[in-house]
Amino acid sequence: MGDKYDCLKLKSQLCFPLYACSKEIIRKYKPFLDKFDLTYTQYITMMALWENESMNVRELGLVLFLDSGTLTPVLKKLESKGYLERKRSKEDERNLIVTVTEKGWKLREEALSIPESMSSCVNLEPEEASELYRLLYKVLGTQAR
Amino acid sequence: MGDKYDCLKLKSQLCFPLYACSKEIIRKYKPFLDKFDLTYTQYITMMALWENESMNVRELGLVLFLDSGTLTPVLKKLESKGYLERKRSKEDERNLIVTVTEKGWKLREEALSIPESMSSCVNLEPEEASELYRLLYKVLGTQAR
DNA sequence: CGGAGATAGTTGCAATTGCTATTAAATTGT
DNA sequence: ACAATTTAATAGCAATTGCAACTATCTCCG
Numbered sequence A, B: 001m002g003d004k005y006d007c008l009k010l011k012s013q014l015c016f017p018l019y020a021c022s023k024e025i026i027r028k029y030k031p032f033l034d035k036f037d038l039t040y041t042q043y044i045t046m047m048a049l050w051e052n053e054s055m056n057v058r059e060l061g062l063v064l065f066l067d068s069g070t071l072t073p074v075l076k077k078l079e080s081k082g083y084l085e086r087k088r089s090k091e092d093e094r095n096l097i098v099t100v101t102e103k104g105w106k107l108r109e110e111a112l113s114i115p116e117s118m119s120s121c122v123n124l125e126p127e128e129a130s131e132l133y134r135l136l137y138k139v140l141g142t143q144a145r
Numbered sequence C: 001c002g003g004a005g006a007t008a009g010t011t012g013c014a015a016t017t018g019c020t021a022t023t024a025a026a027t028t029g030t
Numbered sequence D: 001a002c003a004a005t006t007t008a009a010t011a012g013c014a015a016t017t018g019c020a021a022c023t024a025t026c027t028c029c030g
Helices: A015-034 A040-052 A057-064 A068-080 A102-111 A113-118 A126-141 B015-034 B040-052 B057-064 B068-080 B102-111 B113-118 B126-141
Strands: A054-056 A084-088 A096-100 B054-056 B084-088 B096-100
Touching (some): A015 A040, A015 B040, A040 A057, A040 A096, A040 B015, A054 A057, A068 A084, A102 A113, A126 B015, A126 B126, B015 B040, B054 B057
């Protein structure tokens, strides 16, 4: 029994639970990230750099699905905290190379506790979690930037 | 073959694809919402009201997973566009009752085209979409506010 | 060469977001 | 009744976001 407006219900669309879920999970991170004086965006930026050590802003943006206009202030903030360095490339001065500092690598050690603490926050069976993971990446894969 | 830092990789965590997916989908909405001069938050707020006609800010926040501090400016904006009215309740003056106006109901007619246009944007099989939906609501259900 | 066009990053802008006061109103306990 | 507590909404703050406009640099092609 549905009327023609059913498609305009919050429960009819995938986007809404996606949106809500994302925000709720990030909210769960807050107390753990607060200990390190990191925001979620700063955290995933450091995660990307820990995996890659050195990237330019464009590459970072591709990995994180973030605009360079969003990243610039985040990177400046992380630089001011001493976790990374920002330097123009010698080969191509348009590129700004972002590099993890000594202090940034130390942070990684301590940050190991964050995923540990968070792991208990999503109450899905392991198979469900990996299925959710697969579906999300399938959707992401089909979203051309 | 993993080292102790594997858990700090973007690909090891559910939160990151959730976050990225949510943003990408909302970005897909933009061109369709632009036609109505609506933002995504304004759109889901109207959707909640179309389903309920009249709610106070607290109830809206529960439905949308949004803080009242976030909703206040959104509601003022939508009021200024003429889609809703904000009035204090007679019974309990702490409550601000939000009601859809005539113009707000007209908007609903036109907004029917939005989910139509969007439906082609997520390339999942129907079973996959409903499984994703189920998993997201399971995660949401376990997130106590 | 040297200009046209492409590319990388920054800045400005409007809106979102969660949080912490703060204010106002209602409820509860004595 | 009235003080203490709880509840509802708003205001202020810092950070995030995407987008458009802009600057600087590089590349390509005549």
